[in-house]
Amino acid sequence: MDLNEFVAHFAEQFDATDASVFTPETRFRDIDEWSSLIGLSVIAMVDEEYDVTLKGDDVKNSNTILDLFNIVKSRV
Amino acid sequence: MAFLQFKNVRIAGIAAGVPKNIASNLHPTADDNISSEYTPEDFVATTGVEERRVSKTLCTSDLCYGAAEQLIADLGWDKSEIEALIFVSQTADYILPATACILQDRLGLSKECYASDCTLGCSGWVYGLSQVASLLATGDIKKALLLCGDAKKRFSGGGRDPLFGGAGTATAVEFKEGAKGFQFHFGTDGSGFDAIITPAGGARFPIDDHTFEFEEIEGKKYHRMMSRMKGMDVFSFGISTAPKTVKKLGEHFGFDYLDADYFVFHQANMKMNNMIMKKLKLPEEKVPSCMRYFGNTSSASIPLTIVAQLQDTSANKKFICCGFGVGLSWGTVAFDTDSDVIISKLVELDDSETSTYVV
Numbered sequence: 001m002d003l004n005e006f007v008a009h010f011a012e013q014f015d016a017t018d019a020s021v022f023t024p025e026t027r028f029r030d031i032d033e034w035s036s037l038i039g040l041s042v043i044a045m046v047d048e049e050y051d052v053t054l055k056g057d058d059v060k061n062s063n064t065i066l067d068l069f070n071i072v073k074s075r076v
Numbered sequence: 077m078a079f080l081q082f083k084n085v086r087i088a089g090i091a092a093g094v095p096k097n098i099a100s101n102l103h104p105t106a107d108d109n110i111s112s113e114y115t116p117e118d119f120v121a122t123t124g125v126e127e128r129r130v131s132k133t134l135c136t137s138d139l140c141y142g143a144a145e146q147l148i149a150d151l152g153w154d155k156s157e158i159e160a161l162i163f164v165s166q167t168a169d170y171i172l173p174a175t176a177c178i179l180q181d182r183l184g185l186s187k188e189c190y191a192s193d194c195t196l197g198c199s200g201w202v203y204g205l206s207q208v209a210s211l212l213a214t215g216d217i218k219k220a221l222l223l224c225g226d227a228k229k230r231f232s233g234g235g236r237d238p239l240f241g242g243a244g245t246a247t248a249v250e251f252k253e254g255a256k257g258f259q260f261h262f263g264t265d266g267s268g269f270d271a272i273i274t275p276a277g278g279a280r281f282p283i284d285d286h287t288f289e290f291e292e293i294e295g296k297k298y299h300r301m302m303s304r305m306k307g308m309d310v311f312s313f314g315i316s317t318a319p320k321t322v323k324k325l326g327e328h329f330g331f332d333y334l335d336a337d338y339f340v341f342h343q344a345n346m347k348m349n350n351m352i353m354k355k356l357k358l359p360e361e362k363v364p365s366c367m368r369y370f371g372n373t374s375s376a377s378i379p380l381t382i383v384a385q386l387q388d389t390s391a392n393k394k395f396i397c398c399g400f401g402v403g404l405s406w407g408t409v410a411f412d413t414d415s416d417v418i419i420s421k422l423v424e425l426d427d428s429e430t431s432t433y434v435v
Contacts, residue, residue: 035113036294037122039308044315044351053316056308 001050001076006069009049013041024066046072079328082209083257087411088219088248089418090390091147092376092383093139094241095131095227096424101238102126109235109302113295119238124346128241128371130231133427136165137175139244140223141182142423147246148183150420153219155183160190160211160220164200164375166274166303166402167229168193169433178433179223190217197272198342198401200224200375202260202409205247209258212251222247225376235297239345241371245379248418259410261325263317268404271309276300310401314348318400319355321408325396329410336362336410337393338386342400343367343377375399383422390419 003024011022017033028034043054052075054068062068101120104110111119120126140163148155161183163176176191190211196203201224208220227242276287281300290297298304318341326333339358341349343366353363364385366377373380378397382390393413400406 035111035118036307037114037118040122040311040347043308043312044347047312047315047351048354053312054308055312056306059308 001069001073003066003069006072007065009045010042010065010068013038013045022065024064024069026065027063028065029063042068050076052076077328078262079325080206080210080260080262081257081329082206082213084215084251084253084255085209085212085249085257086252086255086414087417088153088250089147089151089420090245090247090379090382091143091150091420091423092243092245092380093141093143093146093423093425094129094243094370094380095134095139096426097129097131098127099130099236100127104238107231107236109237109296111295122345122347123239124365124367125239125371126368128238128369130236130242131228131427132231133429134227134242134425135169135430136167136225136227136242136244137163137169137179138430139227139242139425140225140246141179141244142425143244143420144179144183144221144223144246146420146423147248147418150418151248153248156186158185158219158221159188159217160208161185162192162194162204162207162220162222164194164196164204164222164224165226166195166197166374167226168195182433196403196405197226197374198344198377199399199403199405199407201245201247201378202397202399202407203262203405204375205249205258205409206260206262206407208249212249213257215251215253218251220249222249224379226374235302239372241373243370243373243376243380245376245383247379255414256412259325259329260407261321261328262407263321263405265404268309268313270306271313271404272303272305272402274301274303310344311348313404314344314400315351315355317406318352318398321400321406322356322396322398325408325410331410333396334358335394336396338395339363340378340381340395340397342398343370343372343381344401345372374401383419387419387421391415391417
């Protein structure tokens, strides 16, 4: 599983935030555009791209995109 | 493995009642409980719910009553022959008695009537259908009504959730020797009991001085008599469970689920339903949807979708219907309609205060 690709997929869920903002260390909940609706998009993306079903707590307990990547990676 | 099959029963008809009053999600009012986290446009884009039917006066039972009267008239059924009634709702008229008892009398059904409430939500129509089918399968009772929905309580006391609409449906089921009947799969995961919950007002947390204090959850204000939802948990539950239960039903009963003519899913939200459709590789034209105009109507959503979208195309079709949600609870049913099935026109009801069955 490629970290940069994951970050790119993550960034695609945002409409109003430039993709260049996103790095593995990005604390995604601090992004203005972040909302529970985007949380749904992230869960859908992970399900589609990696065949892993994240739960709400997986997203809530992650601070950075890397945290989330590690959860997904451990379940692929 | 919770698989069930009941033969010699058929769906005679389906009707749905909704309030005439429309609430727009792109133009919310002070009555709507809108999250500060996102815009109305973003909400509509994700959920697909543009508008829904709301009423501060019409109870679920009023909408079900309207639908049932229409359906009984369209079918030409003799009311004295209806010997069972199941009412599925999370918004009963009273804490007690069961609303099914009130509806037996209001509909003018015989006192020789089996009547019971069931408090399931999104999975409720499928569960209720299995209950009436099991009652009818022996042929002792010939005709039954399944009344499902949620309404008024959703729109009062604390703000209306823009995802949810009001509807009350009626499904007429009858014994018929030789009919193919229904094939079911059911499942339950009570570890997710708080994924969708109304915390107070039951025996666990009776109403007290703190019940109506508001707290903020994901940008929305809730008191403890309002139902709240862990959206991301429900989403991941829906996209993983619904495809599995549909596949299991086909595998168990030995048919290819892709052969069905229509797949009617609980209308949860558009993003979730699109994911489910994709995972099952279903063509869009086989998956009718009405959430754009009616929102999520819990146990009413499957029959409402059939009434709203398949009015003239429901006869002689192979259906797979799947409900999933609060509980957590899920159920899938496969059945064939025959050429005599009646789908009543949508019943739209004006706001009115009822003067009957009140104390």
